[in-house]
Amino acid sequence: MTSTKTNPGNYFEDFKFGQVIVHPTPRTVTVGDVALYTSLYGTRFAVQSSDAFAKAIGYPQSPLDDLLTFHMVFGKTTPEISLNAIANLGYASCRFLKPVYPGDTLASTSEVIGLKENSNRETGTVYVKSTGRNQNGDVVLEYVRWVMVRKRDKENPAPEAIVPKLPERVDPKDIGVAVPALNIGGYDFALAGSPYRWGDYEVGEKIDHVDGMTLEEAEHQIATRLYQNTAKVHFNQHTEAKGRFGKRIVYGGVVISLARALSFNGLNNAFHLAAINGGRHVSPCFAGDTVYAWSEVLEKAELPGRKDVGALRTRLVAVKNNDCATFPLKKEDGQYADGVLLDLDTWVLLPR
Amino acid sequence: MTSTKTNPGNYFEDFKFGQVIVHPTPRTVTVGDVALYTSLYGTRFAVQSSDAFAKAIGYPQSPLDDLLTFHMVFGKTTPEISLNAIANLGYASCRFLKPVYPGDTLASTSEVIGLKENSNRETGTVYVKSTGRNQNGDVVLEYVRWVMVRKRDKENPAPEAIVPKLPERVDPKDIGVAVPALNIGGYDFALAGSPYRWGDYEVGEKIDHVDGMTLEEAEHQIATRLYQNTAKVHFNQHTEAKGRFGKRIVYGGVVISLARALSFNGLNNAFHLAAINGGRHVSPCFAGDTVYAWSEVLEKAELPGRKDVGALRTRLVAVKNNDCATFPLKKEDGQYADGVLLDLDTWVLLPR
Amino acid sequence: MTSTKTNPGNYFEDFKFGQVIVHPTPRTVTVGDVALYTSLYGTRFAVQSSDAFAKAIGYPQSPLDDLLTFHMVFGKTTPEISLNAIANLGYASCRFLKPVYPGDTLASTSEVIGLKENSNRETGTVYVKSTGRNQNGDVVLEYVRWVMVRKRDKENPAPEAIVPKLPERVDPKDIGVAVPALNIGGYDFALAGSPYRWGDYEVGEKIDHVDGMTLEEAEHQIATRLYQNTAKVHFNQHTEAKGRFGKRIVYGGVVISLARALSFNGLNNAFHLAAINGGRHVSPCFAGDTVYAWSEVLEKAELPGRKDVGALRTRLVAVKNNDCATFPLKKEDGQYADGVLLDLDTWVLLPR
Incomplete structure (x- = not known):
């Protein structure tokens, strides 16, 4: 007697516009998770690294x-x-809305905000707005993502196509609420690793973050399981050996974290990621790849009513197996250059 | 002057019937250990993952x-x-008797409950009952295991053969004490990932847990050291290269944990492993192997005086490099099928 | 517009005698770091492993x-x-001066205490005294190290050569302050894993620590990032493939920790590393190497006014891909034997 109690995952036909999905397995985050995060990416932003610094x-x-x-x-x-x-x-529209501390419990829900079958009728695009809440029900994070999902059956009818209108960027008046009013007099720039404040960066400035980090299978698997991410392509060599690339694919979030950690070298005081305006995983990353990163300052913004911190809109680009001295991004034909892994449009906050 | 202060390990002759061994290095378990455990296996049972869920x-x-x-x-x-x-x-006879929380300190003792020299006179079987206690001396876990141990000298006389009578399974009236009286009204089945309660499972039901996980050397070594397990075969490629398999052997406990974590998909609400009735590591697991798992419900039991939780006796089978859609177990000749790693007979508890 | 805000690192010319450097990124250490440390090295000293043991x-x-x-x-x-x-x-002159507990925040400063250009004029030796302090400003650790650093330009003038006079060993009257007055009556030698106290060791005694541990790339990278150590040679295969060894070099501190953890087998009660008198990384260690260790007792010392603990000066030697049954160290010509990784001169404390 074969059980039908396992989760086969949702197919395109299973998503309904307006549907709200409660995701299982709430998660209490701890200093153990923080230690693992540091050990996997080597991040060095002082606010997240030192309780004493944060308190000051x-x-x-x-x-x-x-x-x-x-x-x-x-x-x-x-x-x-x-x-x-x-x-x-x-x-798109990813905003960090409340600080999360060790001991908090996170849970996620998603609302289906768009659906569009592809012309081949075999797949469709699903747009969801996902929300993370803490144990008190406070929203700590929300973001939109869209994924291409298989249909169960090509012959199934298509739903009405609804594509949400997504803003090009998060409005700077809507960011920064996860950062309490800060006493910048207590911010020790020597301990933070750089004298450069928000005012020292200019639009158009490009920063080569210099360092590179080679990824191992064990590392990305440990990271991805830490997040209880269950996507099969990251973990199963037995099936991936027969798959598209012949090997496991690194969870894109590992690349984002690595690029952000590398960005410390040059953006040392950009201690808070306030928003992700948009982002694309341009090409897949595999174990053995060495990840480099560079940033470009796209825009500067004051935050309404705040003199403690200011926002930089930065493009954060991750590149594999090629250093970033020449800021690789696109080719003459407008296609991404070989080796570009990630093109992420963010708002980061720095002390003023 | 060569020291004789190192531990050469005990040989068969060193074990005496009735002997009680105090094992060194008590261990305070922390949220750091919990984070590592999650990152190594990707376990997702809500009770262990979320303080808020557990409190509810x-x-x-x-x-x-x-x-x-x-x-x-x-x-x-x-x-x-x-x-x-x-x-x-x-x-055999493994029972979990008290919940363990971060901050508790665990220590182990073992009593020799059986001894039997093998007919080749070069090895013998040692049966021990091991007991784990917390910092208050409360027993949190006990189990029997038996191992084949080398003799120091073939000519040494054999002890009187004593083989303990081990029950086929733990009596369900003896399990569940590690679970406090629960308020199942507070159990959120959506957050737990499945609507299926104890009553929804049937004897004979077989569950393919679907997912597979490929193991890396770094992962099993990190796991095994976390437990301060010192067995050489897991860590030393320099000697294992000349050994039976030419490579390091994965600690069997890693396979058990991986299979249990995979079992979440289909047994999402089986949040407590109450007992291990018996178990065998059928074949060795190595780095590079992909582990799959399936379960069969062998028996259902109510627990005396309890309406909150019920027990399922399940066989948990782990298989390598082969998915479990066909529930691989034994061949026609009664031998285990190729690839079967583990055959574990357990009691797990679910909400009623 | 290319930014100049990244850290290019200091060259020999950048160091000035007497200069004090405040190092960025203070770090709150937690039970998460402790769990990772255990999982990476398998250390088993009871005082550090068990809160209950430490309290006793x-x-x-x-x-x-x-x-x-x-x-x-x-x-x-x-x-x-x-x-x-x-x-x-x-x-040299490394002393541990105050216990550090989970929750403490560590920060580092370094003073330049010596400078000497090498005869090739392309490099120079920099001597620094580095100091670690906790969140209260108390010194928890100080040590001297010297490194060979590239010059920016061979033609730049040499500074006045100043080479600090370093003691051959830390005076035993200056060690042990990180250990509170202990109640040795509460020290459970069975739980600690060995009956041997300070008085049981003799000068000249050599201890083969027996076990070996094979290192993986993921393991040393995870360890080294945990410490927020940024040295490129440990992480970047893309550049190291073209480098001296064609591969990443394991951070020497990983070898020290591995050797110290292995030394538990034979020095089980040497629970505190009080000082490092001197040390050399004799040869580089790479992923795939199996590390063994042995110790020699060089000297015994009482600590002034203390009857609870005594000090052993030990030479801790790590060797790769060769067990330590013959205590490998030097060849007849005085050069280190093949495979020797580390020669570390320490003071360790044991109960009396």
Whole structure:
């Protein structure tokens, strides 16, 4: 007697416009998760690394790295959203809304905000707005992502096509609420690793983050399981050996975290990732690849009513097996250059 | 002057019937261990993952995954019991008796309950009952295991053969004491990932847990050291290259944990491993192997005086490099099928 | 517009005698770091492993493994001291001065105490005294190290050569202050794993620590990032493939920790590393190497006014791909024998 109690994942036909999905397995985040995060990416932003530093500027203790929160919230959504996904097409409107501290419990829900069958009738694009909440029900994070999902049956009828209108970028008046009013007098720039404040960066400035980090299978698997992300392509060599690339694919979030950690060298005081305006995983990353990163300052913004921190809109680009001295991005034909892994449009906050 | 202060491990002749061994290195378990456990296996049972979930049903906080407790208690026994072991032959009568929380300190003792020299006179079987206690001396876990241990000298006389009578299974009236009286009204089945309760499972039901996980050397070494397990075969490629398999052998407990974590898909609400009735590591697992798992419901039992939880006796089978759609177990000749790693007979508890 | 805000690392010309460098990124150490440390090295000293054990002898809780403190303090110094270093030449006068507990925040400063250009004019030796402090400003650790650093330009003038006079060993009257007055009556030698006290060891005694541990790339990378050590040679296969060895070099501190953890087998009660008198990384270690270790007791010392603990001066030798049954160290010509990785001169404390 074969059980039908396992989760086969949702197919395109299973998603309904307006549907709200409660994702299983809430997760209490701890200093253990923080230690693992540091050990996997080598991140060095002082606010997240030192309770003493965080307290000196007005936090009760070090908050979690924003991307650790992101991956925890995202990981929960994989069993229902992307188990049968072919591709994670993009992110938009991602905002960090409340600091998360060790001991907080995170849970995720997703609302289906768009659906569009592809012309081949074999797949469709699903747009979801996912929300992470803490144990008090406060929203700590929300973001939109869209994924290409297989249909169960090509002959099934298509739903009405609804494509959400997504803003090009998060409005700077809507960011920064996860950062309490800070006492910048307590911010020790020597300990933070750089004298450069928000005012020292200019639009158009490009920063080669210099260092490179080679990824191992054990590392990305440990990271991705830490987030309880269940996407099969990251973990199963037995099936992936017969798959598209012949090997396991690194969870894109690992590349984002690595690029963000590398960005410390040059953006040392950009301690808070306030928003992800948009992002694309341009090409897949595999174990053995060495990841480099560079950033470009796209825009500067003051935050309404705040003199403590300012926002830089930066493009964060990750590249594999090629250093970033020449800021690789696109070829003459407009296609991404070989080796580009990630093109992420973010708002980061720095002390003023 | 060469020291004789190192531990050469015990040989068969060193074990005496009735002897009680105090194992060194008590261990305080922490949220750091919990984070590592999650990152190594990707376990997703809500009770162990979320303090908020655990509190809602009557725990003071999330208890440790039962197998993390098991490995910690087991690991301590390796220097005295199995350093010179050739094979870990089996487990029986393993019961989890008290919840373990981060901050608790675990220590292990073992009593020799059986001894039998093998006919070749070069090895013998040692039966021990091992007990894990917390910092208050409360027993949190006990189990019997038997191992084949080398003799120091073939000519040494054999002890009187004593083979303990081991029950086929733990009596269901003896399990479940590690679970406080629960408020199942507070158990959120959506957050737990499945609507299926104890009553929804039937004897004979077979569950393919679907997912597979490929193991890396770094992963099993990190896991096994976390438990302070010192068995050489897991860590030393320099000697294992000349050994039986030419490579390091994965600690069997890693396979158990992986299979249990995979079993979440289909047994999502089986949040507590109450007992291991018996178990065999059928074949060795190596780095590079992909582990799959399936379960069969062998028996259902109510627990005396309890309406909150019920027990399922399940066979948990782990298989390598072969998915479990056909529930691989034994061949026509009664031998285990190729690729079967583990055959574990357990009691797990689910909400009623 | 290319930014100049990244850290290119200091060159020999950038160091000035007497200069004090504040190293960035203070670090709160947690039970998460402790769990990772255990999982990476398998260390088993009871005082650091069990809060209950530590309390029984007079600690408020388990202190951090001394080498975890060392690596955290050392790691912070790499961006300013050794980013352009060719070799880490040696350590001296390293003393552990205060216990560190989970929750403490560590920060590092370094004072330049010596400078000497090499005759080739392309490099020079920089001597620094580095100091680790906790969140209260108390010194927890200090040590001297000297590194060979590239010059920016061969033609730049040499500074006045100043070479600090370093003691052959730390005076035993200056060690042990990191250990509170202990109640040795509460020290359970069975739980600690050995009956041997300070008085049981003799000068000249050599201990083969027996076990070997094979290192994986993921393991040393995870360890080295945990300490926020940024030295490129440990992480970047893309550049190291073209480098001296064609592969990544394991951070020497990983070898020290592995050797110290292995030394438990034979020095089980040497629970505190009080000082490093001197040390050399004799040859590089790579992923795939199996590390063994042995110790020799060089000297015994009482500590002034203390009857609870005594000090052993031990030479701790790590060797790769060769067991230590013959205590490999030097060849007849005085050169180190093949495979010797580390020659470390330490003071360790044991109960009397």
